[in-house]
Amino acid sequence: MAGSLPADGPLPINRLAEPLLRKLSDVLDRAAAGKGWRDLAQLAGSHGGVRLSSLELEQCSLEVLVAEGSPSRSLLQLMGERGCTVLELTKLLQALEHTEALQCLNIPGIKVVVEPESRAALSGQTVKLSCWAAGYPHLHYQWFKQKKEVPHGNTPELVFSQVNTDDAGIYICRVNSESSYVFSRWVQLDVCDLQGAYHGDSLDLPENKIHICIHPQPQNLMVGEMLVLQCEAIGIPIPQYQWFRNGSPLTNGDKKSYMISSVNTEHQGIYWCHVYNDKDNQESKKVDIAIGGKPVAVECTEEDLSGLGGHDLQDQSAERQFAVDKVALLMGNMSYCNHPKLKAPLVDVYELTNLLRQLDFKVVSLLDLTEPEMRNAVDEFLLLLDKGVYGLLYYAGHGYENYGNSFMVPIDAPNPYRAANCLCVQNILKLMQEKETGLNVFLLDMCRKRNEYDNTVLILDALKVTANIVFGYATCQGAEAFEIQQSGLANGIFMKFLKERLLEDKKITVLLDGVAEDMGKCHLTKGKQALEIRSSLSEKRALTDPIQQTATSAESMARNLQWAKAHELPESMCLQFKCAVQIQLGFAAEFSNVMIIYLRIVNKPPEITVCKAYVMDFPLDLDIDPKEANKGTPEETGSYLLSKDLPKHCLYTRISSLQKLKEDLTFTVCLHYEYAGVDDVLDERKVVNIGKPLIARLRIHQGFGKNSCFQSCCFAHSPGPGAAKFCPPLPNCPSHSYAGFCQPSPAHSGNALQPAGCHCRMTPNRLLAWQSMWPYPNQSNIPVETTDETDELESNFSGSLRLSHPQ
The missing domain is CATH 3.40.50.1460 (Rossmann fold)
Structure with a gap:
């Protein structure tokens, strides 16, 4: 097998099979900040005794400009020539906690053999979430509730002796060994609180059975009133819901609550809820919803109709309409x-x-x-x-x-x-x-x-x-x-x-x-x-109708x-390097999911004769080709629409598909410079975290749109495990703008606000409190100058039509 390692003796890196070297180099080339080839080189110099000069590192970095070039492959070649062995490389990768690279070298991994299960429990019950894993050499467990570690949650079983509504939420377990780690799947814990009707433990229910705690109630409503039906159950796995009327399933009736904002006579009938999971199913009580009618005709005299002449109707139709938004x-x-x-x-x-x-x-x-x-x-x-x-x-x-x-x-x-x-x-x-x-x-x-x-x-x-x-x-x-x-x-x-x-x-x-x-x-x-x-x-x-709101x-x-969440750009920032060079970063939105990063050197000491800077190490989610970044014009990056609005004499990088971004957008700003009379090329790097810009804040890649904070907090499906060093990946919760160069700020947080959890019960007071911290644009928005450089239709495409949307 080409990727296996021999068991005898220390093996130099450059004697590894070529397919394995290519695979390992590809993993290091694609690694995020903190785990890339530069981090490996720095660690090898400080701990592994393999020191590389700035010129050698520069030669490695220039490989990105060569077809099929690989900085990591060049680095591994240099390390192998200096006598670095596979065992020493393994220790360096373990120090970097680079699981994917270690897997290329067949380092023993961890496997979760018992995954935790989502469940719904009654307040006061004893609840246990279990995660068991196999691996080598020693395994350590840590439970998380969303991004926060659970106190004393360092055993395979997370036990709640008397669960309450504060314990409800999304949980995940991280299993660590000395060389790697894995996450369990996300699970949801729901807690039904019956406000002291009876204690949870008194139910003594089998774990594979569903118990309906709250049944819908019959109602007599008038046309135009709101219908709200509720059903809540406990069980393992967490129960799912489907509402029925007169024996037929209801569209959008897959939540605990079923609501119709304004009923009419066609909504009356017999309603019930079918509650089920893969082990059991139950039906709620069937309830009768009666709808009282309203008069379908209005009695009036001929005199009453006399004021409805054609002239009045014409004046009424000419009235200006307004939009709420x-x-x-x-x-x-x-x-x-x-x-x-x-x-x-x-x-x-x-x-x-x-x-x-x-x-x-x-x-x-x-x-x-x-x-x-x-x-x-x-x-x-x-x-x-x-x-x-x-x-x-x-x-x-x-x-x-x-x-x-x-x-x-x-x-x-x-x-x-x-x-x-x-x-x-x-x-x-x-x-x-x-x-x-x-x-x-x-x-x-x-x-x-x-x-x-x-x-x-x-x-x-x-x-x-x-x-x-x-x-x-x-x-x-x-x-x-x-x-x-x-x-x-x-x-x-x-x-x-x-x-x-x-x-x-x-x-x-x-x-x-x-x-x-x-x-x-x-x-x-x-x-x-x-x-x-x-x-x-x-x-x-x-x-063109104006917007008119009577009240906030x-x-x-x-x-x-x-809306503001999907259109927040990072602020312009100034980076100060140790050599006294200053670099400014600016950001512009081409679309809600496409952003331009532009960079320029704004100050350098006179003794520095050569100075270059560029950005690199973008998240793998965005799939950015390094050969298409750091261009001298926006057009070279694929951005043809903002070129006249962007500042000149910068390096531009176009970041598209921001909706795929799973974590904060982190990248590295690299600075290379030379002093007068010194041949060595020196370099400095700064890692920049700009949070989740534009549409990335909404996390639409995760499929939780239907469970947004403003609708519901019922997570029908749990997202898959992620891979983060300290915190687990967080499930979703809930201008055509432009941020130019501004005055340098000493610090930049990246996000104006990152909600700590899911604000599910969104009361007006909570919205006011949240809104006070959120700088969203005003109602009028920001007019943007339109661009239209297309020539006349006849001269531009005469005889050159083609199908744009064939089947």
Whole structure:
């Protein structure tokens, strides 16, 4: 076996098999700060007796500029030539706690053989969470509740003699040996408190049985009132819930509580909850929910009707409408794994973001999302909606339409894809309606041809009859959408015409009619693409309607906080090195999940003749190619849209897919310099932690959108184990901005605020307290200058159309 080690005698590193050296070098090249090849070199010099000069380290670092080059491979070669053995390398990697590299050398590992189980218990019961592992040489255990160590939780079994509601939460166990560590899976402990009705131990229930502690209660309601049904159970594993009405399962009825904000007569019937896990199932009591009707007609005289003349109606229709708030989710998918890649969504999403911000929309703009990321982004978008809020969703990418339902295709969709791999637009509309929004606008820049590989017929709950829905389809049913085929940046056909009219103060349907007429005048798209508008809008509502809030409500504060979380940029910072060189770092947001880091040297002593700086060691989640970082122009990094706004004479690094970031964004700033008359190249490094910028704060990669602090705290699934040195990975809890160079600050915390835990019961007082610590933008947002360097349509792409969103 190429990767195995001989058992006899000390073996120099450079005598390892070449495949093993390549694998080990790759692991060290990709390592995060504190475990990279430079850390190994420094440790080898201070503890291993293998000292390398600054010039040798510089030669190693320059390997990143060579095709197939590896700094770590060069370092291992030098260490081997100096007599460093595999045993000595193993000790160095153990000191760095580099588990992945040790595994390459077949260091004995740890295996969790008994995982803890999630459970729901009654207050006062004795509860035990168990984690047992096998490994070598000696194992040590440490339990965590979220990120905090549990006092005295250093045994395989975590025992609560009399559990209470303060003990409820998410737990994980870390198992350590001398050379490595592993985490158990996350588990949830729920505690049901019946406020002294009876003591938990008196139940004496078998562990494999479910017991329902709280049953739903019958209710008599009037039309328009709120229905709230509750059911709570204990058991191992933690029970799951499904609500039924008249024998049929209810959509979104998979929580302990089932709520309808405004009931009508169709909601009456017999309700109950089915509670189950993989060992048992129980049904709650069946309760009758009666709905009392209201008069369906109003008695009036002819005299009463005389004041409802046509003139009054005309004046009423001309009244200005107001929005409680305006929020938009913009998603553009381009870099498909199994389908043709697209170009136009980059420019389309960017320009639409700028325009909507001028209309006071809170905009979340995202590029290249997988299916879970799209679903979780929609969940976060729904948190921003409320009664009277204008909601706009724009999507550009591959798509299709089957049986009247439109489907947006994520970048990781298989080939062929089906409904289960995509997001249904009509289902999103149903969820928006539940928020009682004032206006629902969908702008879909995608194909609408039928998917011949998908025969799924989705049975969705009927949409409410509302007069506030507008669909703007970039093309007609059964047709394709196009983008411009050219070497530079360009819009899709739909956005090319939409952006010219979007700021017009007109009813949204009238505005879209104008776009349709403009598109119809383009002879290149006649017979190929035509805008289709579907609307139930009865009021004169426009995207330009002003925002008017009568009072600051808890919902408004929660919405502002949730939006601000996704748009917080790190502050500009000044780094002071020992050699008296000063480096400034600045940050700019290209999209809600794309950030530009720019760096420049602002001060150096005169005796230093050569001085260079660059950033490196980014988290593996972001998959940043070192050869595409630290460029002299933004365009070289792939950022074509912000170049005119960024400061000049810097090194630029583009960080995309921030939604994938699992931990704080940490990177290293490296400084190389030479003194006059000295040949040696000296280097200094500083590790910078900027927290979780932009959309990374929402942790949409984890799939906890439905369990956000503003909705619920029921974690249906536990995330997998992570690998952190001191703390376990934390499960989720809950402008198109620009941060330029500013005055140097002596310290930089990275995060303005990192919530310590899940603030689940979000009362108005708690929101006010939290809001006072959170510097979110005001309601008017920050207008951003739009960019439009695209030439006239006819001269730019005559005869060069291509399909942008084929099926």
